[in-house]
Amino acid sequence: xxxxxxxxxxxxxxxxxxxxxDPRTVISGDRVQIPFQLDDALYKRLNVILKDIGGRWDGRKxxxxxxxxxxxxxxxxxxxxxxxxxxxxxxxxxxxPPAVVYDxxxxxxxxxxHTVLExxxxxxxxxxxxxxxxxxxxxxxxxxRRVHALRELGAARRVIHGDFLDLDPLxxxxxxxxxxxxxxxxxxxxxVMHALGFLRDGGTLVAILPEYVTWHSDRATCEFRxxxxxxxxxxxxxxxxxFTPSGTSIRTVLLRLDAxxxxxxxxxxxxxxxxxxxxxxATA
Ligand SMILES: C[S@@+](CC[C@H](N)C(=O)[O-])C[C@H]1O[C@@H](n2cnc3c(N)ncnc32)[C@H](O)[C@@H]1O
Numbered sequence: 001x002x003x004x005x006x007x008x009x010x011x012x013x014x015x016x017x018x019x020x021x022d023p024r025t026v027i028s029g030d031r032v033q034i035p036f037q038l039d040d041a042l043y044k045r046l047n048v049i050l051k052d053i054g055g056r057w058d059g060r061k062x063x064x065x066x067x068x069x070x071x072x073x074x075x076x077x078x079x080x081x082x083x084x085x086x087x088x089x090x091x092x093x094x095x096x097p098p099a100v101v102y103d104x105x106x107x108x109x110x111x112x113x114h115t116v117l118e119x120x121x122x123x124x125x126x127x128x129x130x131x132x133x134x135x136x137x138x139x140x141x142x143x144x145r146r147v148h149a150l151r152e153l154g155a156a157r158r159v160i161h162g163d164f165l166d167l168d169p170l171x172x173x174x175x176x177x178x179x180x181x182x183x184x185x186x187x188x189x190x191x192v193m194h195a196l197g198f199l200r201d202g203g204t205l206v207a208i209l210p211e212y213v214t215w216h217s218d219r220a221t222c223e224f225r226x227x228x229x230x231x232x233x234x235x236x237x238x239x240x241x242x243f244t245p246s247g248t249s250i251r252t253v254l255l256r257l258d259a260x261x262x263x264x265x266x267x268x269x270x271x272x273x274x275x276x277x278x279x280x281x282a283t284a
Contacts, residue, residue, distance in 0.1 A: 011084050016046050020080055026065075027076050033065035053079075054088040054145065069123050069152075070145035091143055092184030096125045096208060097245040100238060100252075104180055107256045108206045110135040114177040119164040119195050123149040124156070126180050131155035135178065140164040165190065169197030175268035176200060182208040185250065189213065189224045192255065193266065201261040201269040211237065211251035230264045233257040 012020070019025060019034060019042070026033040032050060047057065047066075053075075055066035079085045096104070104126065110116060110133040118127050121139035123146050130137045138158040141147045147161040160167070165187075169175075179199050183191030188209045199205050213221055214235055228235065236254045243250055259267045 010049075010052070010087065012049070012079065013045070015042060016049060017080065017083065019046060020076065027073050030068045030070065030072055031063070031065040032068075032072060032076065049085060052087050052089075053085055068145075069149040071148065075145060092186055093122055093143070093146070094182070094185075094243060094246045094248055094250075095122050096182045097243060098125070100182075100208060100242050100254075101125055101129050103238070103254060104182075104206045104208065105129055105133060107254065108178050108180050108204055110178055110180075115174065116178045116180060117176040117195065117198050118156075119179065119181050119198070120183045120191060121150055121156075121159070122146055122182075124153045126182065128153060128155045130178075130180055138176070140167065165194055167194075167198075169194075169268055169271050172198060172268075174200075175203070177203045179203070179205040179207075181206070185210045189220055193224070196257075196259070196266050197268055197271050199259050199265075199267045201259055201263075201267050203259050203267070205255070205257045205259070207255045208238070209235075209253050209255050211253050213255075214253060227264065228255065228257065231257055231260065 019038065020027070020032070022036070024036050026035065032055065034046075038046065050066040053068070053072070054070070055068045055072070058065060058067045108130070110130055112134040114135045116130045116135035116137045118130065118137060118139040121127050121141045124139070127137050127139050127150065137156045138160070139150060139156045140160045140162060141150055142163050144161065147159060150156060150159045176198050177200055179195045181191065181195055188207075192205070192207050192209070195207070196205060213224065234256045236256065238252045238254055240251055241249070242252055257265065259265050261269070
């Protein structure tokens with residue numbers, strides 16, 4: 001298999017391309033089924049690719065296929081035409097394991113009717129549980145395959161397909177009571193800072209972050225820690241193996257921020273107050 005870095009398109013090797021385009025191979029709906037014998041080594045390599053795209057082997061007699069949380073047929077046609085596939089880990093997709101979601105919801109204390117924003121929702125590990133807590137959940141996701149899975153899940157009031165960082169906090173009707181998020185780690189601080197703009201004064205934000213935010217000494221990370229300290233937020237270490245079920249050994253922490261109405265966090269209310277403050281400054 002070619003050397004790879006995360007978030008790269010990977011070339012489909014010729015022998016695997018031949019298997020996937022074999023007229024006996026069935027690629028339909030959410031499934032890829034290969035009803036003929038492959039040698040072990042070829043099967044193993046094919047299995048790695050199908051899993052990397054997001055598939056899971058379902059060995060039940062009635063299925064015996066790789067199944068995907070999105071309609072794979074159209075997607076696979078595009079991959080085969082291009083001769084390459086995007087990894088499921090593209091855009092930093094690491095689903096939050098159930099035990100971590102449980103911890104997050106303990107901290108978020110979602111009450112019946114609370115509005116909740118999940119701004120990088122993946123296929124909805126957090127969305128589903130937040131909705132089960134009777135939160136009214138809106139979510140955002142950049143990847144079309146995962147948006148499809150979120151819509152199929154049916155747990156959110158709104159599923160927005162787009163780049164969360166492009167959404168204007170002041171364009172929403174009402175800020176959210178809760179923000180719960182596990183953002184892409186390549187810009188985790190940027191996502192949390194942006195998400196604060198959607199949070200109601202008095203609301204709570206809970207986020208999973210890479211552990212290095214607790215010690216990195218670059219300016220953005222130092223300022224972020226200062227902001228957390230000023231707002232009396234908590235950075236709680238998670239077990240070292242918290243993300244092993246999602247295939248990564250990255251160490252993580254849980255951030256909990258309660259937005260004090262008179263506090264320093266750049267919440268939705270804070271954003272709304274900015275133009276007024278500028279006007280006052282202009283007339284002083
Ligand atoms: C670490 S995963 C977390 C998924 C989900 N929150 C969960 O806990 O299972 C990050 C997700 O953010 C999505 N994402 C990355 N950049 C994004 C952006 N700018 N706007 C919205 N979603 C984004 C990725 O596609 C991926 O599904």
